[in-house]
Amino acid sequence: MEYVTLGKTGLKISRMGFGGIPIQRIDAQGTKKLMTVMAEKGINYIDSARGYTVSESFIGEGLEGIRDKFILATKSMSRTKEAMAKDIDISLENFRTDYIDLYQVHNPSVEQLDQVIGADGALEALLEAKEAGKIGHIGLTAHSLEVFEKALEMDWVETIMFPYNIVERQGEALIHRCREKNIGFIDMKPLAGGAIEDGRLALRFICANPDVTVVIPGMYDVSEIEKNIEAVEDTTPLTGEELEGMEAVRKQLGTNFCRRCNYCQPCTVGINISGCFLFQGYLDRYGLEDWARDRYATIPVKAGACVECGECETRCPYNLPIREMLKKCAAAFGE
Incomplete structure (x- = not known):
């Protein structure tokens, strides 16, 4: 497993991490098995969220006895200081730990980002938690290019998470700017939310881009971990056949796949x-x-x-x- 530095955080992490959404489909015992296998395979980056129902608590149970082998990240949609402080404490309790390596502002709109950084906003709670040693670093996740671009100019943002895959390439220029500014880039939705069926091809595409710090496919079965590791560890140049396969995926999904660029907005009746x-x-x-x-x-x-x-x-x-x-x-x- 290749290890990289997560931008200005200085954290040494595996090039492939673990996305914690799909474990909502299994149980705590199954999650424990995944954590054990990841420790054995050298995957040391785990991402979850307050909004992923049982994800944090299942992961916390699975990490008992091996917490020190992992870099632990989660995120909250709280926008106020009070709500964020509460969420940080809940995450610590769920994870059964006294510190979380990376805590992220989860998918704010432009307006919500202003609230986060304003008086009594969530950022105040994050900075206080960092000072107290409850969290190590602060990041942000986004689906909007406008939010992504704004986050690049905020000095407290140490990492940015954004969708990037074979069909969602709208963020490429901003992802490159992350690298230039030493902001860790965390790639979510590597399989476009499951729309891309060839996982190996999807991960090969992402890992061929040196601007991507870490890719975090969601996994809930040991076989997925093994297959994804094999794809990520194959660092040979993309073949002509693979490039043709990627173009075929783009054509296949091009007529029915939303890239969330939001150029379609605003809707005349207010639909998101x-x-x-x-x-x-x-x-x-x-x-x-x-x-x-x-x-x-x-x-x-x-x-x-x-x-x-x-x-x-x-x-x-x-x-x-x-x-x-x-x-x-x-x-x-x-x-």
Whole structure:
């Protein structure tokens, strides 16, 4: 396993980490087995989130006795100082540890980012927790290019997590800037939320980019760990056949896959279009139906509110049939 430095944090981590979303599909005993195998294989970076239901607590139970072998990261959607301080303490309790290596502001909008850094915002709690030794470093996750770009200019941001894969390449220029500014780049959604079926091809594409610090595929079975390690450890140049395969994936998903670039916004009736498609991906491909439905329920304006004006489709750079996709989303969630 190759080890790299996670930007200005100075943390030495494995080039492939562990994404903690899918373990919601298994139990604590199964998670313990995964943690043990990862320790044996040299995977030392684990990512979870307060919002991933049982993920933190399952991981915490699985790390008992081997906590020192891992760099532990999690994240919270809290935007205020009080709420973030509470979440940090809950994460510490869930993980059964007295410190978390990296704590991240989870997917804020531009407006929410202003709240995070403002008076009594979440950043105050993060800085106080860092001073107290509860957390080691502070990062940010995003799906929006605008948020990504703003985060690059904030000196407290030590890492940035953003989607990057064969079909979602909209962040490449900003990912390169991460490297230039010594900000660790954490690649999420390497298989595009499960839409890319060839995991080896997906990981080979990502690891061929030296601007990516660490890739964190979600895994819930030992066989996935072994297959993904094999792909990441293959550092030979991409072959012509692989490049052709990647182009075929782009063409296949190009007509029905949302890259969450949000050029389609604003919707005339206020639908968060990419958000709807994000939660449908969890529903269809991750097998996390209850979690996906709970998250979808928080969206103020649902996919079913679409009036089929078509304005979004005129702005989509990928020519997606957004109106039809919203109909399918509404049918899947029942509203």
